[in-house]
Amino acid sequence: MRPLSAAELLCAWEDGLSRGPVDRALVLLAAASPEAAPDSLAALPIGERDSRLLALRAWIFGATLASRATCPECGEQVEFSFDAASRFAPWRNEPPQTEIGISFAGYDLCLRPPNSIDMAALSLDSDAEARRSHLFARSLVSASKNGDPVGADRLPPEVVAAAAEALAKADPLADMRVDLGCPTCEYRWQAPFDIVPFFWSEIEAWACRILREVHVLARAYGWSERDILELSPARRQAYIELAGS
Ligand SMILES: [Zn+2]
DSSP states (O other): OOOOOHHHHHHHHHHHTTSOHHHHHHHHHHHHOTTSOHHHHHTSBHHHHHHHHHHHHHHHHOSEEEEEEEOTTTOOEEEEEEEHHHHHGGGOOSSOOOOEEEEETTEEEEEOOOBHHHHHHSOTTSOHHHHHHHHHHHHEEEEEETTEEOOGGGSOHHHHHHHHHHHHHHSGGGGOEEEEEOTTTOOEEEEEOOHHHHHHHHHHHHHHHHHHHHHHHHHHHOOOHHHHHHSOHHHHHHHHHHHTO
16 A cells, blocks of 8 residues: 555545445555555455555545534534544554454354444434444354354344354454543543544545635646646645635
8 A cells, every 4th residue: 555646645535435435445555555456455354444544545635634522511513633643553453363263152243343344234214223234234244053053143132242243353343432521521432433434524625725726826837637646735725825815
């Protein structure tokens, strides 16, 4: 994986414009990982995929992420920032576990962490519980009791819970959470953090800005889009100021 140039990032933004979050994540990773087969990126466990997106985001926009959340207790908007690399580094498994075996309450299960193909297969209109069980069924490679196969829908809830725990442990970055505290009511909680919409909204804001800069410089100097995108941000900014003077 490598950082993206301004021209490559703009192409990735254009490619992802009409797509959903799963495809956007894969478009960005594919642009930054020309050596990887697209199928292999789609098959990455979600936590591994997202940790790569965090690394890409740090290369492009810096290591510090700033966001906001609503306090669940009093409704206050809480702004927060954190360094993703140091926050999530201890969560990462090296290498990510792709096959997990557990034995619980007489059941033997073989599981694999969900990937982007599984996420894309989830129906958008199903409720959260239906999505969870659909995802679990896809993650279950096999299940048996005393050697007899058992379907995902026939497993007791405590076995499903143990399996979910094993899956979360195998791919902890699939559920990134940030410790937050409310300055108004002092409530403390863990807010979920999803790198895909966060990174994409930053890319959208960046694309709007860079297209405006291309527009100003192309009109002022007659340069091509490619030439303008090859300028460093500092030079681009300097020429924009000169063009306006
Ligand atoms: Zn509060």
